[in-house]
Amino acid sequence: MNMRRRSILSIMDDALRWTGMPARVAAQMSGDSSFDREHPPLRWIPIWPIAFSSALFIFCLTWPPMLDGISPATRIGVMVSFMCSAVAMVPGIYMNGPLGKPSLEDDEREAALRKDSYLFCLWLLVVLNGVGQPLLLFMSHWQSWQIAHSVLVAGSTFNLNVTLLACLPTLYASWRLRQLPKE
C-alpha cells in the first residue's frame, strides 16, 4: 500500500516536473533574467473570439425561421456550447498578451498602458450597451420575440460582453505597442 502510494506520488512529481513549472519557478526566484516571460503584442489572435462572438450574436438576433422547428432546449444547448468555446480562448489570450503579467510588476509605462487599455474597453462597452440595450428592448417588443429567442439573444449578448471585456484591452495594448528592434 505504502509502495503504491509512493509510486503514485512520484508519478505525480514526475508529471509536475514534465510541465516545466518547477524549473520556471526556481529560475524566476533566482532572479535569472533569461527566464523572464515574454508578453508580446497579440494583434490578430484576439480578433478571432470577438468575431466569433459577434457572429453568434448576430445569428441569434436574426434567427432564421427555418430553424424554428428545433426544440428550445436543443437551441439553448447548442448555443451554450458555442459560447463556451468562444470564452475558453479568452484566458489564454489575456495571459499571453501584453497585459498578462501581474500588475504589481508594472513600471510607469506599463501601468499607463494598462489604464488606457481598460478605459478604452470600458468606454466602448458603455457606448455599445447604452445604445444596444434600448434597441434590443424595442426589437423584442416590435417583433414579439418568444421566450426561447429572448434567452438566446440575452445569452449571446452576455457572451459578447465577456469576450469584449477580456479581449479588447489586450487588442488595444497590442496595437498601441510597436515592435522594438532587437538590441
Add this chain to the structure above:
Amino acid sequence: MNLYNRISVFRAERGLSRRQLAEAVGVNNQTIGYLERGDYKPSLELAMKIARHFGVPIEMLFSFERFEPIAMSFKQPGEDE
C-alpha cells in the same frame, strides 16, 4: 508637444545595454527602448533618475527642441564661413 531625448547617445557612450540602464532606474528594459524611440514620455521622476544615473543635468538628456548632432557641437564658431 514633442519631447526629444539623447538617452541612446549617452547609453552608447557609457557602454550600457538597455537592460542595465533599465535595472539601474527600476523600469522594464522595453520602456527604455520606447523612451529612446520617442514613443513614450517619461514622468519627471523617471527622467530625473535617468539623468542622475548618467550624472548630467536633465536638460542635457531631454529637450522640447531637436538636439543638434554631436558633430555640430564640436564645430568651432565661424568654421562654416
